[in-house]
Amino acid sequence: MTEVRTQSSTTNKVLGYPLxxxxxxxxxKEVTRKPMSRKVAGRPLALYRTExxxxxxxxxxxxxxxAPLSLGKTLGKDQIQCPYHGIVYNSAGRCxxxxxxxxxxxxxxxxxxxxxxxxxxxxxxxxxxxxxxxxLVPDMHQLDSPEWAGDGETIHAPCNFQLVLDNLMDxxxxxxxxSSSIGQEELSESDFVVTxxxxxxxxxxxxxxxxxxxxxxxxxxxxxxxxxxxxxxWQIITFRSPSVINIDVGVTKAGTGAYEGDRSQGVNGFVMNxxxxxxxxxxxxxxxxxxxxRLDSQLITTQLRDGVHGxxxxxxxxxxxxxxxxxxxxxxxxxxxxxDAGGMWVRRLIERQLESEGxxxxxx
Amino acid sequence: xxxxxxxVWQLGTVVEVRNIAANVQRVVLEPSRPKTAEPGSHIDVxxxxxxxxxxxxxxxxxxxEDGTQxxxxxxxxxxxxxxxLFIHALQPGDQLEITQPLQNFPLRVGAQRYILLAGGxxxxxxxxxxxxxRNLKADYTFVYAGRNRAAMAYLEELQDLHGENLVxxxxxxxxxxxVDALVAGATEDTELYMCGPIRLMDAVRRxxxxxxxxxxxxxxxxxxxxxxxxxxxxxxKVPSLGLQVLVGPGRSMLEALEDAGADxxxxxxxxxxxxxEVRILQLEGAIDHRDVFYSSRQKNATEKMACCVSRAVTSxxxxxxxxSPSGPAIVTIxxx
Ligand code: FES
Ligand code: FES
Ligand SMILES: [Fe+2]
Numbered sequence: 233m234t235e236v237r238t239q240s241s242t243t244n245k246v247l248g249y250p251l252x253x254x255x256x257x258x259x260x261k262e263v264t265r266k267p268m269s270r271k272v273a274g275r276p277l278a279l280y281r282t283e284x285x286x287x288x289x290x291x292x293x294x295x296x297x298x299a300p301l302s303l304g305k306t307l308g309k310d311q312i313q314c315p316y317h318g319i320v321y322n323s324a325g326r327c328x329x330x331x332x333x334x335x336x337x338x339x340x341x342x343x344x345x346x347x348x349x350x351x352x353x354x355x356x357x358x359x360x361x362x363x364x365x366x367x368l369v370p371d372m373h374q375l376d377s378p379e380w381a382g383d384g385e386t387i388h389a390p391c392n393f394q395l396v397l398d399n400l401m402d403x404x405x406x407x408x409x410x411s412s413s414i415g416q417e418e419l420s421e422s423d424f425v426v427t428x429x430x431x432x433x434x435x436x437x438x439x440x441x442x443x444x445x446x447x448x449x450x451x452x453x454x455x456x457x458x459x460x461x462x463x464x465x466w467q468i469i470t471f472r473s474p475s476v477i478n479i480d481v482g483v484t485k486a487g488t489g490a491y492e493g494d495r496s497q498g499v500n501g502f503v504m505n506x507x508x509x510x511x512x513x514x515x516x517x518x519x520x521x522x523x524x525x526r527l528d529s530q531l532i533t534t535q536l537r538d539g540v541h542g543x544x545x546x547x548x549x550x551x552x553x554x555x556x557x558x559x560x561x562x563x564x565x566x567x568x569x570x571x572d573a574g575g576m577w578v579r580r581l582i583e584r585q586l587e588s589e590g591x592x593x594x595x596x
Numbered sequence: 597x598x599x600x601x602x603x604v605w606q607l608g609t610v611v612e613v614r615n616i617a618a619n620v621q622r623v624v625l626e627p628s629r630p631k632t633a634e635p636g637s638h639i640d641v642x643x644x645x646x647x648x649x650x651x652x653x654x655x656x657x658x659x660x661e662d663g664t665q666x667x668x669x670x671x672x673x674x675x676x677x678x679x680x681l682f683i684h685a686l687q688p689g690d691q692l693e694i695t696q697p698l699q700n701f702p703l704r705v706g707a708q709r710y711i712l713l714a715g716g717x718x719x720x721x722x723x724x725x726x727x728x729x730r731n732l733k734a735d736y737t738f739v740y741a742g743r744n745r746a747a748m749a750y751l752e753e754l755q756d757l758h759g760e761n762l763v764x765x766x767x768x769x770x771x772x773x774x775v776d777a778l779v780a781g782a783t784e785d786t787e788l789y790m791c792g793p794i795r796l797m798d799a800v801r802r803x804x805x806x807x808x809x810x811x812x813x814x815x816x817x818x819x820x821x822x823x824x825x826x827x828x829x830x831x832x833k834v835p836s837l838g839l840q841v842l843v844g845p846g847r848s849m850l851e852a853l854e855d856a857g858a859d860x861x862x863x864x865x866x867x868x869x870x871x872x873e874v875r876i877l878q879l880e881g882a883i884d885h886r887d888v889f890y891s892s893r894q895k896n897a898t899e900k901m902a903c904c905v906s907r908a909v910t911s912x913x914x915x916x917x918x919x920s921p922s923g924p925a926i927v928t929i930x931x932x
Contacts (some may be wrong), residue, residue: 324704326812334891337868338816339700346706361705362732590632590662 243566243579245558246392248592249273249509250474250585251359254369256506256518257347258354259386263287267312269302271510273358277345278302282310287354288323289345295319295327301342351375353506353518359589370472374502374522381527383537384504384520387548391555393475393515394579396507399547400477401435401574403467409546413447413539418465426573433471433581435574440464441486447539448483451499454532455525462486463498469574473581479503500524503540513555519544601698603640604629608694610686611665617749619672620717621684622657629696630663635724636701636789636817639666642693645678645846652679653819653866655721655791656697657750663697669749671717673821678846701789701817703728708785710736711778713800715792716743719750721817722791726758736761739778741796744768779803789815794822794886816888820866820905823884830881830908830925834858837931842924849874849903853931860903861932867905874903874929881910881925903929 257272258279267280269292276292278301290312292300299316306312310323320329325344327336346357346364351372357364374380389396399405404420424437444452444463452459463483471477484490484498501523508516521540526532568576586592608625616622633656643652658667670683686692703725710729714722719740729736738758742748744766754762765773779800782788786809790800797816804814827845832853834841843852850872853860862872867887876883876899885895887902894900908927910920 322812324812328812333870333889334894335889336811338818338888339864339868341702343702344704362728364705 243568245566246512247394247579247582248586249393250582250589251591252357252363252589253359253474253585254348254355254357254364255475255508256353256516257289257356257508259518260287260349260352260354263354265306267302267304267306269300270516272356272516273509274511275358276300276302277356278304278312279354280306280312282306282323284309286310286323287347287349288312289347289354289356290321290323290325291343291345293342295321295340295342351504352520370476370506372476372478372504372506374478375504375520379527380502380522380524381529381533382501382520382522383533384518385537385541387517387519387544388510389515389517389548389551390513391515391551392513393507393509394582395551395554396505396515396517396547397471397475397477397578398572398575399551400479400505401433401469401471401578402571403437403469403479404571405547405550409550410543413543414445416442416445418442420571424571424574426577428577428581431473431581433574433577435467435469437467438464438491439466440491444483447543448499450539451501451523451536452483454529455499456485459485464488464490466490471574471578471581473578474585475507475509477505477507479505501536513559517544517548601700603698604631604696605693606696607691608639608641608666610688610690610692612688613686616669617751618747620669620747620749621672621686622667622669622749623683623686625666625668625692625694626664627666627694627696630660631696632661632663633659633666633697633724634699635703635728636721637697637699637724638701638721638817638819639668639697640695641668641679641683643679643682645682650679652683653698654683655724655817657720657723659697659724666694666697669717669720701791701815703789704787705732707787707813708735709783709787710734711782711786711788712736712738713778713788713790713792713796714738714740715773715790715796716741716747717749718791718793718796719748719754720791722789723750723754725789726754726761730758730761737781738762739765739773741765741773741792742767775799776803779807779809782807782809784810785813787813787815791817794818795824798824818866818868818888820868820886823886823905823907825882825884825907825909825911827884827907828909828911828919828924830910830927832908833926833928834931835877835928843907848905849907853903858931862904865904867902870902872902872904873900874931875900876927876929878928879908879926881908881920881927883907883927884909901927901929 263279267278278290278292292302294314304313304315311320313320318331322328325342327340348355348366350369352375406415407419418439422439427434441462464486465483468480482500488497504520506518521536607628611626612624614622638653638655641652654668657669670680672680672684712722726738765771830843832841841852841856843849863869870889884907886905908925910925911918
């Protein structure tokens with residue numbers, strides 16, 4: 233990170249999406265021997281598993297007449313057959329059989345994209361395959377660590393992925409949108425600290441000696457039955473470019489040293505978010521809520537998932553309405569508040585990534 | 597990969613020309629609408645031959661990362677259809693119509709092991725790929741076969757760059773390539789990419805199939821411009837159209853029929869798709885099948901041919917000197 237741009241497009245309402253990155257394409261459980269279709273970063277993909285269980289991502293359009301391969305069926309060790317005229321491809325996207333002729337046209341291939349399975353997700357790389365280093369998959373280890381338990385869902389959000397990132401980087405909206413569950417006025421009153429480096433942005437907010445909102449009171453009582461009293465609460469939001477946001481959230485009994493590092497007198501959760509652009513105006517929003525207490529309670533897992541489902545439903549409605557308003561007012565600009573610092577750094581990092589790919593269209 | 601193969605035409609300005617091996621001219625072009633060239637990609641170029649325009653494909657040998665400069669290296673082939681003479685006559689400052697990079701020969705990243713095989717001027721298709729594999733620290737062997745050192749473009753640079761990964765075979769030095777030995781070194785997970793004369797590629801295909809290796813792991817690019825025999829003049833007759841056409845050594849049968857007014861179907865024009873198929877009714881001579889559409893069974897049957905690349909010849913041995921003195925080969929066909 234050396235060069236500083238003077239001419240910035242960070243306030244663009246809609247940002248383009250980087251391609252030389254790993255995006256979550258699906259939950260691991262979604263990808264099976266039966267092919268499925270999913271559009272990632274503008275590219276329709278056919279996802280399936282080989283007989284050996286390896287996830288495969290091919291362009292979802294047959295070389296011949298572009299019929300969607302996701303409507304086809306898997307064959308043999310690693311093959312998929314086009315549902316239209318029966319051309320068969322292997323997992324590298326190479327044609328292995330052309331039913332109506334004795335040879336194979338050497339040009340008959342469909343793009344096969346690099347895939348990595350990690351942290352319960354299937355990740356794909358749509359950009360330059362020579363750069364697809366699995367080590368670049370962002371850390372979401374709470375999703376599959378034995379020290380954490382939980383579950384999540386996928387929201388198909390009708391908005392640009394950037395709007396979801398904005399939403400998660402500034403949680404003062406909780407006071408207004410999520411007033412019945414996690415919102416409280418201390419959120420917008422408390423101070424926050426923003427830091428960043430080349431690939432991450434962090435927004436930390438601490439609230440001391442406050443009443444626990446309903447969601448957190450329930451969680452405290454799950455761990456400390458009958459709990460009453462004030463709590464210290466934190467939200468530490470970490471963005472990992474370009475599309476992952478992990479939020480370290482929790483409360484402890486007030487004054488028991490959480491800020492200094494002792495969280496033993498409280499409950500801790502991680503909201504894991506991976507936001508995958510689908511098109512300019514839609515995205516796949518994969519989320520999970522992980523906790524580090526009462527790990528074996530499926531009841532709590534289900535309750536938390538359903539609770540967060542309700543909370544995120546409130547965000548989804550707002551995001552849809554916001555995108556509609558953006559579309560309906562093409563001549564209006566975005567303006568920024570001090571609370572947008574986290575979101576603005578996110579936009580800056582994405583902008584730099586696009587620039588490094590040579591795909592930043594100034595003023596677009 | 598249809599989507600990456602939309603022809604976008606632009607102007608290319610010649611900025612440098614240099615002879616880099618016997619009859620091989622390296623031409624540096626600056627495209628007016630630069631686009632990054634993937635390994636294995638080529639450009640189509642409008643060449644003018646005896647006053648008429650024609651399209652030729654040339655591999656991109658080197659390219660600037662942002663695509664602002666592209667290099668093609670072209671062998672002057674005396675018996676070719678004339679495109680190479682046009683390229684060899686180019687001078688700095690000349691402008692010509694070229695496409696943005698097109699991709700029919702993509703390199704797959706992530707194979708266990710690679711063999712790259714270049715025969716003669718086929719080296720131009722492999723250089724970029726080898727460079728990428730080297731950068732990726734992939735497990736690869738780069739085999740370069742040629743007739744003699746003087747004819748082998750880029751030989752020294754490649755030796756410097758690829759060191760022990762480069763294996764060189766030179767006919768005149770008695771170290772000719774043994775195709776079976778090469779293929780014997782391939783495992784089930786090896787991908788072999790090749791570009792070279794049709795005899796070499798046919799030999800590799802045969803050996804590859806005999807060893808039961810996975811056919812999709814054998815990758816090759818052909819522009820349909822090399823045959824088992826040297827091109828000769830021959831006659832094609834189409835009784836149903838009342839046509840009798842002389843096909844010169846520098847023209848394809850498809851072009852000659854089109855020139856004569858026949859409404860011919862075609863797509864790739866390089867022997868891959870089979871759309872230009874004609875049925876052979878009668879033959880005086882032999883067919884030099886240059887396509888990759890027909891199986892060897894079908895080629896031996898001599899019932900059909902891909903007229904965009906395949907030719908009729910009198911010679912059975914492949915040498916022009918063996919051409920029958922009694923006149924050109926004659927093929928009588930039916931078209932669709
Ligand atoms: S569209 Fe797939 S085989 Fe024809
Ligand atoms: S036009 Fe495709 S094989 Fe002749
Ligand atoms: Fe929210």
